[in-house]
Amino acid sequence: MFPGANADPAGADYVVVGAPLDASTTFEPGARFGPRRVRHFSTPFDDYDQRTGRHFTDCSVADHGDVGPTDDVAEYLHFLEGTLGDYADDGTVPLLVGGEHTVTVAAVRALDPDVFVCLDAHLDLYEAYAGNPLSHATVTRHALDVADRAVILGARTGSEAEWDRAAESDVTVVSPEDVADWTPNLAGSDQVYLSVDVDAADPGYAPGTGTKEPFGLEPREMRDVVRAVAPHAVGFDLVEVNDGDDGQAAVLGAKLLREFVFSHADANTF
Numbered sequence: 001m002f003p004g005a006n007a008d009p010a011g012a013d014y015v016v017v018g019a020p021l022d023a024s025t026t027f028e029p030g031a032r033f034g035p036r037r038v039r040h041f042s043t044p045f046d047d048y049d050q051r052t053g054r055h056f057t058d059c060s061v062a063d064h065g066d067v068g069p070t071d072d073v074a075e076y077l078h079f080l081e082g083t084l085g086d087y088a089d090d091g092t093v094p095l096l097v098g099g100e101h102t103v104t105v106a107a108v109r110a111l112d113p114d115v116f117v118c119l120d121a122h123l124d125l126y127e128a129y130a131g132n133p134l135s136h137a138t139v140t141r142h143a144l145d146v147a148d149r150a151v152i153l154g155a156r157t158g159s160e161a162e163w164d165r166a167a168e169s170d171v172t173v174v175s176p177e178d179v180a181d182w183t184p185n186l187a188g189s190d191q192v193y194l195s196v197d198v199d200a201a202d203p204g205y206a207p208g209t210g211t212k213e214p215f216g217l218e219p220r221e222m223r224d225v226v227r228a229v230a231p232h233a234v235g236f237d238l239v240e241v242n243d244g245d246d247g248q249a250a251v252l253g254a255k256l257l258r259e260f261v262f263s264h265a266d267a268n269t270f
Contacts (some may be wrong), residue, residue, distance in 0.1 A: 004037045004047060004056040005063040010259045014261055015087050016095045018066035019080055023073050024135040028210045030242030031100045035066055039096050041247045042254035053267040059265045060261045071136050071218055077106040085110035095257055098239035101136040104195045111235045113193035116150040119200035119222055121252035122211035125165045128235040151227055153179050154200040154217045179221050182217040192232040196256055197240045206252050208245030219252055226259045231267030236260045
């Protein structure tokens with residue numbers, strides 16, 4: 001169980017859902033261990049958040065446990081979409097913990113946001129990668145089948161075709177150098193889905209991820225994005241944490257999840 005997520009899932013304001021999918025990882029596998037590591041490395045965190053004056057244990061967070069993957073990724077995403085959609089229909093905000101980034105596709109389909117905001121080193125705008133249309137490198141492309149637009153923060157690599165797609169009007173790419181000055185440009189009615197691929201961080205801070213890319217974000221920059229977007233968000237995920245480090249990626253991801261909860265709860269009255 002995620003530490004402090006002690007609410008009953010029926011009627012909770014937030015629910016942690018583990019999604020240990022590790023099917024299309026193209027370099028260093030291990031994302032299947034992400035949910036377990038994120039829960040474990042959040043164990044020593046203090047319950048109290050001085051900035052908001054809130055206790056995590058009072059934020060009505062539940063832990064659904066893991067939705068175990070099947071051999072058929074499309075079938076798995078459909079089942080995961082149903083699980084997340086059921087919680088959203090009950091007014092509970094899903095906090096999805098991957099697993100590879102592909103699990104985000106299920107969440108976006110379930111929650112139907114207007115804007116997809118993603119912290120990521122990669123554009124993830126492939127139509128298919130290595131012949132696979134459900135690769136972790138296709139996530140933003142799938143998100144744009146649902147959302148009106150996508151904002152990718154911290155992207156610093158992609159294929160020529162991906163950069164061409166990113167130049168279209170429904171995609172905004174914010175380079176790592178500009179993330180610190182970025183603020184959400186949202187209409188009052190916009191509903192946002194926030195996805196955090198831990199590889200947005202410079203690998204010096206989060207080496208435990210499958211496709212490292214240097215010249216990335218500082219943890220504080222990622223924290224500030226989460227705080228800024230959370231009040232507008234209908235859901236959140238943390239993905240691509242693996243077991244390839246001493247816990248740096250997992251502890252950063254776990255802290256960002258908690259920052260999301262504190263900031264969302266502080267801005268919204270349930």
